[in-house]
Amino acid sequence: MLAQLGELKRLAVVPAYNEEASVGRVIDEIRAFDPGFDIVVVDDGSIDRTAGVAADRGAHVVRLPFNLGIGGAVQTGYRYAFEHGYDLAAQIDGDGQHDPGQLPKILAPLLAGTADLVVGSRFAEGGSAYRSSTTRRIGIKIFAGIVSAVVRQRVTDTTSGFRAVNRKGIALFAADYPHDYPEVEATVMSVKHKLRLQEVPVEMRERSGGRSSITALRSVYYMAKVLLAIFVGLFRRYAVPVEEEHR
């Protein structure tokens, strides 16, 4: 099943929390890549002009009444995609670290029908040399090892939020999405629900605005929470999502 991008109803989900400096450029770049992409900016309780900037550029803006965290914000985007009948949804951070110019690589496996969830990886062969602290790199390696073992497939970048799903993935994420620090769990959960996962190498940029949501103090909680979630997840039963079930 090889689909043309132009035939599909496609949505870019842009989670943004206090990203007034970068969200406008992200919207422009998505349009420059493909004007046929509808864009929904999920403003996760920002206290700056994020929503205003996005609305001025003509994006659909969903304003959350208070900060839900990245998991709740992203799921809002997938619910929007599900309820408006989109065939394809791409997740692109509002902070500018994901380059919409790389979307062809991420969308290719979905269009070819070989994957249901495609994740852009900074560490797969062909990706950019990514600079980060040693502790962060070790953490990333540990998660990559654990996740690869759990999903029985080589995964190199578990924390990447640059990803895209087809209708099946939209249905799953609209119904169920992890709460905080969701990327690792979302990846594992998708495979457990029998979605086909594929990683593609991408280059990411330095963040152009805002700050990373992960500080040194939170990383301990992050590790514990995600490891616990993966461990407990091993003992859950998973249903294959029904594509048209409305929730």
Added chain:
Amino acid sequence: MTPWTVSISAAVASFILLLVVFELIRSRRLRERYALMWLLTGSVLLALSLWRGGLNTIAGWFGVTTYPPAILGAVGALFILVVLLHYSTVISRLSDQNTILAQRLALLEQQLREGASRP
């Protein structure tokens, strides 16, 4: 030294706590975020009940010489205090958010009503 019966009962009780918390997470009735403190509580209590020498030493630090298992109770109480304090912050945040939701809903309803009554 701690009587064996006390050590064994305490270990069994902590283990049951860990099992219950695990099952609550698995069945999605408890979020990982709120489970971590309980798991830590259960693990520390389990470790202290099994590691009898350690419990004795720790009791010694606090000048408890007559009955070391008192430390088990104290540690348990301390953890419960921390969990409760954490819950107080969670409840405060929830009630703030609840206020915001009620206000938003009321404003939306008002907009809908006035929109509908217009010709």
